Amino acid sequence: MIKKILVMAVFSMALACKIQKNKPISEANVEEYASTITAAELKDHLYTFASDEFQGRDTGKPGQKKAANYLKDNYMKMEIASPLGGEDYFQDIPSSFFNNKYNDSENVVAFIKGSEFPEEIVVISAHYDHVGMDAEGNIYNGADDDGSGTVSILEIAEAFKEAQDDGYQPRRSILFLHVTGEEKGLLGSDYYTKNPIFPLENTVTDLNTDMIGRIDPKHEDNPNYIYLIGSDKLSTQLHELSxxxxxxxxxxxxxxTYNDENDPNRFYYRSDHYNFAKHNIPVIFYFNGTHADYHQPTDTPDKIEYDLMARRAQLIFYTAWEVANRDERLVVDKAQ
Incomplete structure (x- = not known):
């Protein structure tokens, strides 16, 4: 009988630890969790993700499939759940959606459920595809475009997970969204917004990251910068919070600079956040600008500024944290 009581006591204690009550988010040391986003871990991820083994991650090709599995394996290792249930981290996209120009592909999704407003979704996105190989077999590794954004999301997700494990569940839900087919015309994000896992009307914002690992020629003398695009287009609150x-x-x-309506580069329309903005969902696009290695085989991981990239990823984490944990949902006060 005593043995049975002891066993039950141990079980009860284990269960209590497992379902530990969430702590007030205001008590969290957010800087502690941001500091888990490190240059060393980003470098470790990117030297794998942008290696020749992934063959340029061309949409629907074996290298892109390998990249998708790399992301899935890391989310499973971090014990961050899929919103699709079980071990299914892939939002499958049939070739027919691409007008049969490309093979079947998949967005990769992971999810941390909110404690107070779980139906409200903060999306953190990046495209993980690139342009593959040329006819001569040269591999376009896409370390900056957009390996940098992709692995930054992994680190941001890990920071949120560590906070969750310490009892600081975000008040709103976080969807980590890695889209395919960006280089083919923003196709993965187009598919997601036409087939959303969560209703778009419940999506609070999309913080999109496409190239945050380099320094463009304009800022060579002052690399302490990041381009922000779109922050004020739909929500004054998002811009001010940022x-x-x-x-x-x-x-x-x-x-x-590139937020200007008259920007001839039209970057606001050229990455995956735009498919969310079209639905009046506030967005921020984080970007380091272009450089000589843009869309060249020379966009390799040895040219990434990892310390700078880590700080940029931390900015995105801090912004997502504030959006997810504020008392009120962001107000959309401007029309697309």
Whole structure:
């Protein structure tokens, strides 16, 4: 009888630890979790993800499939769940959606459920595909475009998970969304917004990361910068929150050059956030600008500024943290 009581006591204690009550999010040391986003871990990820083994991650090709499995394996290792259930981290996209121009492909998704507003979704996105190989067999590794954004999301997800494990569940849900087919015309994000896992009306924002590992020629003398695009297009609150977070934690020079309506590059329309913005979902696009290795076989992981990239990823984490944990949902006060 005593043995049975002891066994039950141990079981009860284990269960209590497992279902530990969430702590007030206001008590969390957010800087502690941001500091888990490190240059060393980003470098370790990217030297694998942008290696020749992944053959340029061309949509529907074996290298892209290998990249998708790399992301899945890491989310499973971190014990971050899939919103699709079980070990299914792939939102499958049939070839017919691509008008049969490309093989079947998949977005990769992972999810941390919110404690108070679980139906409200903060999306953190990046495209993990690139342009593959040329006819001569040269591999376009795409370390900056967009290996940098992809592995940054892994680190941001890990930071949220560590906070969750310590009892600091985000108040809103976080969807980590790695889209395919960006290089073919924003096709993976187009598929997601036409076939959303969570209703778009419940999507609070999309923080999209496409190239945050390099320094463009304009900023060679002052690399403490990041381009922000779209932050003020739909929500004044998002723009103000973004600036406040940067002033408090990271102190980057926020460069809005490409946010100009008359920007001839039209970058606002050229990455995956735009498919969310079309649905009046507030967005921020984080970007380091272009460089001589853009869409060249020379976009390799040895040219990435890992310390700078880690700080940029931390800015995105801080911004997502504030959006996810504020009392009120972001207000959309401008029309697309």
């Amino acid at each position: 600036e406040e977070v940067n002033n408090k934690y990271t102190q980057f020079d926020l460069d809005y």
